Amino acid sequence: MLYIKCPHCGMRSQNEFSYGGDATIKRPELGKEISDQDWDNFVYNRKSLRGKHWELWQHISGCRQWIKVERDTATHEIFNTLKANEEISL
Amino acid sequence: MSLISALAKVHHPGQFGDFEDKKGDDLLKISEKKNLLIVQIVQFKNSNISTDSIDIDGLNLKDTPLNVTFNKNTRILWNGPKNWLLVSSNKDLIKNISLTCKETDFAVTDLSHSRAVIEIEGNYAIEVLKKGSPFNFGVLKKNNSINSLYNNITFTVDLLNDKPFKVRLFALRSFGESLYHSITDSSLEFGYENK
Structure with a gap:
């Protein structure tokens, strides 16, 4: 069983969480002109990285908060977790 | 109007499972x-007021994980950040809550009939x-509470006592009967008495 340390609740089973996608995607600035390709990249195109990766997860059966999780997509090892409003330092 | 409790159809008095010779x-x-x-109390994200100044039945809203503040009649369970x-x-406490938790800062929802x-x-019990x-x-210590899963049903656990264990489980009313069946099925090996 995979365990994720929720920054609000503490160490919990992965069963309580729901995966929410790539946490590094940034929405284009409001009001700024962007190309169709940039919009396409924001909405659809994702890299399928092997290795360390920041992801969004929701503690759906716990505190119901969205969190950021740094996980190795090959080994499933979890290195770090952050609250949703905390910035990722790459 | 008479109210029908969430488990009225499934909860019947008696002794079940391995209850013999157990006292x-x-x-x-x-x-x-x-x-x-x-009652669910949620403080809005843009609200800046301190919850320490909130007084409900002599209790404060403490934003501390696992924390339960309580007195003889009332328990306030931490359910998430700014969420109790x-x-x-x-x-009658609902009137007090509505007055204390102003609608500009809090969302107060009466869930009395939507929980089993x-x-x-x-x-x-544990x-x-x-x-x-x-x-x-x-x-989990005495007077702690958590949200978790029981056989994939989301539920809230409130540990009222640890000698002997006394726990209260809250689930959505619509999942109440399912949770009840899971709990009683798991209790058979210990033996249980329905009250």
Whole structure:
């Protein structure tokens, strides 16, 4: 069983969480002109990285908060977790 | 209008499972708690007021994980950041809450009829929970509460006492019967008495 340390609740089973996608995607600035390709990249195109990766997860059966999780997509090892409003330092 | 409790169709008095030769706290007691006031209190993200100044039935809203503030009638369970579940036998408290928690800062929702509440008492109550929940109950102390899963049903656990164990389980009313079946099925090996 995979365990994720929720920054609000503490160490919990992965069963309580729901995966929410790539946490590094940034929405284009409001009001700024962007190309169709940039919009396409924001909405659809994702890299399928092997290795360390920041992801969004929701503690759906716990505190119901969205969190950021740094996980190795090959080994499933979890290195770090952050609250949703905390910035990722790459 | 008469109210029908969430578990009225499934919860019947009697002794079940391996109850023979078991007495006192070795026999689990399972009951449905009815007529409780259950209120969800959520502070808005853009609200800056301190919850320490909030006084509900003499209790504060503490934004501390696992924390339950309580008195004789009322328990306030931490449900998430700026999110609490108030459970009280004092039904008139809803007026007090509405006055204390201003609608500019808080969302107050009466959930009294949308939750099924199961109470389990006995030495093996935590063992029953361990059988269906992935949470490490070794870290749960008296007057702590958590949200977790029991056989994939989302539920809230409030540990009222630890000698003997006394826990209150809250689930969505529509999942109440399903949770009740899971709990009683897991309790068979310990033996239980329905009250």
